Amino acid sequence: MSRDSRVHLYVACVVVLAAVALVLSWPTRQNLPDVWGPLVVACAGFVFLLGSTQLRDGGESTGSLTFVSQLTGGLLFGPFWGGILSGVPAAFAEVKQKKPLIKSMFNVAQFTFSVVVAFHIYAVLGGSFPPAFLSAGAAGLSLATAEIGAFLLAALSYFLINSLLVSGVVALASSRRLSEVWSRNTFWVLRFDLAASMVAVLLAWLYLRLDGAGALGKLAFLVVLFFLGVLRRAYIKLNQTQHLLDELGKAHEQLGQNVRDVLAMMVKSIEARDPYTSGHSRRVGALAKAISVEFGLSPEQVEKVENAALLHDVGKIHAEFAPLLSKDGRLTPEEWEIMKTHSLRSAELVGLFASFRDDVEPMVRYHHERWDGKGYPAGVEGEGIPLGARIIMISDTIDAMTTDRPYRKALGFEVVVSELQKYRGIQFDPQLVDATVRSMTVRRMVSDPAFFAERAVVPTSRSVHAKGPLRSQNSFWEGVKGLAGGDSGGPR
Numbered sequence: 001m002s003r004d005s006r007v008h009l010y011v012a013c014v015v016v017l018a019a020v021a022l023v024l025s026w027p028t029r030q031n032l033p034d035v036w037g038p039l040v041v042a043c044a045g046f047v048f049l050l051g052s053t054q055l056r057d058g059g060e061s062t063g064s065l066t067f068v069s070q071l072t073g074g075l076l077f078g079p080f081w082g083g084i085l086s087g088v089p090a091a092f093a094e095v096k097q098k099k100p101l102i103k104s105m106f107n108v109a110q111f112t113f114s115v116v117v118a119f120h121i122y123a124v125l126g127g128s129f130p131p132a133f134l135s136a137g138a139a140g141l142s143l144a145t146a147e148i149g150a151f152l153l154a155a156l157s158y159f160l161i162n163s164l165l166v167s168g169v170v171a172l173a174s175s176r177r178l179s180e181v182w183s184r185n186t187f188w189v190l191r192f193d194l195a196a197s198m199v200a201v202l203l204a205w206l207y208l209r210l211d212g213a214g215a216l217g218k219l220a221f222l223v224v225l226f227f228l229g230v231l232r233r234a235y236i237k238l239n240q241t242q243h244l245l246d247e248l249g250k251a252h253e254q255l256g257q258n259v260r261d262v263l264a265m266m267v268k269s270i271e272a273r274d275p276y277t278s279g280h281s282r283r284v285g286a287l288a289k290a291i292s293v294e295f296g297l298s299p300e301q302v303e304k305v306e307n308a309a310l311l312h313d314v315g316k317i318h319a320e321f322a323p324l325l326s327k328d329g330r331l332t333p334e335e336w337e338i339m340k341t342h343s344l345r346s347a348e349l350v351g352l353f354a355s356f357r358d359d360v361e362p363m364v365r366y367h368h369e370r371w372d373g374k375g376y377p378a379g380v381e382g383e384g385i386p387l388g389a390r391i392i393m394i395s396d397t398i399d400a401m402t403t404d405r406p407y408r409k410a411l412g413f414e415v416v417v418s419e420l421q422k423y424r425g426i427q428f429d430p431q432l433v434d435a436t437v438r439s440m441t442v443r444r445m446v447s448d449p450a451f452f453a454e455r456a457v458v459p460t461s462r463s464v465h466a467k468g469p470l471r472s473q474n475s476f477w478e479g480v481k482g483l484a485g486g487d488s489g490g491p492r
Helices: 003-028 036-050 066-097 101-124 137-174 178-187 190-196 198-211 214-220 223-273 280-295 299-311 319-325 333-339 342-350 360-365 387-401 413-422 430-438 440-447 449-456 478-484
Strands: none
Touching: 003 066, 003 101, 003 137, 036 066, 066 101, 066 137, 066 190, 066 198, 101 137, 137 178, 137 190, 137 198, 190 198, 280 299, 280 387, 280 430, 280 440, 299 342, 299 360, 299 387, 319 333, 342 360, 360 387, 387 413, 387 430, 413 430, 413 440
């Protein structure tokens, strides 16, 4: 079945549901006291449908504040007339805007069905039409609590039914997941809509108060348009604010991508100088992530440790390390002293990015510190070493031992475990050693190169639209892993 055929079938089902809902509501319909109140409610709905705002799905779907008039109509006149007062203005608005027939049928049907079902739920929960508490005064406090609770549940039902129906047709038309469309267009504004629905209670109260005040009082009910106008302005401002946040989110993502590209080139340059450690940074990042997860760190902490592991040797891009990285054989004592400054040089580069200064930069700076305080550059010991730096120390060492070097072949996992246990509490954090040894993920990474490659490679970038605006990146440097394939290193 083609996409258009699926959309048409979906719309036909919604139209049938709306028609059935109205037919079933006919026997329990309320008697209309006059036509003035329903007419004002219908006109308000029509005006707001004409002033719909664009949703965030990027397509042609829109949202509006017509739900306030629809909820008011349902609250005052019951499910049947509430559905009529929702569907008729929608039909006129569709004709006015000259929308295609299939869209017009869907919009009229989904509004009608949502209101009818929502206020049947309200009636089942004990609500009356119009609400009895609005004329019960102070003595009706318990009644007011019950009916307001029933109304809020009915309003929530309305929003869920309405948004799911709309998201369903958008998902079918755009070949996207329903959950993606719904969360993007509805979740961010649902709380506002639910709070704004209480205005329907206020409007119902105004109608009941002014209904018996003669012609002048009935005209006064036109203040409904003023209240709805204020709400519409707030709704538009909220939509504009969210759109601005979306744009800022896109800019933030683009900035991150630009930085990832620069770092990828830097890491590639380091690799070119030291072919024996090609992919080192990516592997250290994967090991650090596995150890962090095994140790029970939160996702946010795991992300920071992984980022630091990916960047721990980036300072080797500086010219003084070039001859050392390309040298065959071991370094002289003088050369070793130069090489030991790479952690400081890496930290300096990482610290250029404000988001990394508080957490990631110290992990990079101290990733060669030892548990017994005999490491470098500052001789920090024990718990004084940042946890991420301790994890990188172990990950860096594991990769150095399990990688072919000019002077020896790669070591097996059992040898690695033996070395970690040997220096447990001396060079390495004892608890981290225990977590590393018991990690099945680490064991498979070391024993199975194919599995290691699978765990170490991630997508270069992700869709901006897949996440909310200005949320933290899941892994800011994932692009480095995918683009660069690692950097140079080992426990030099």
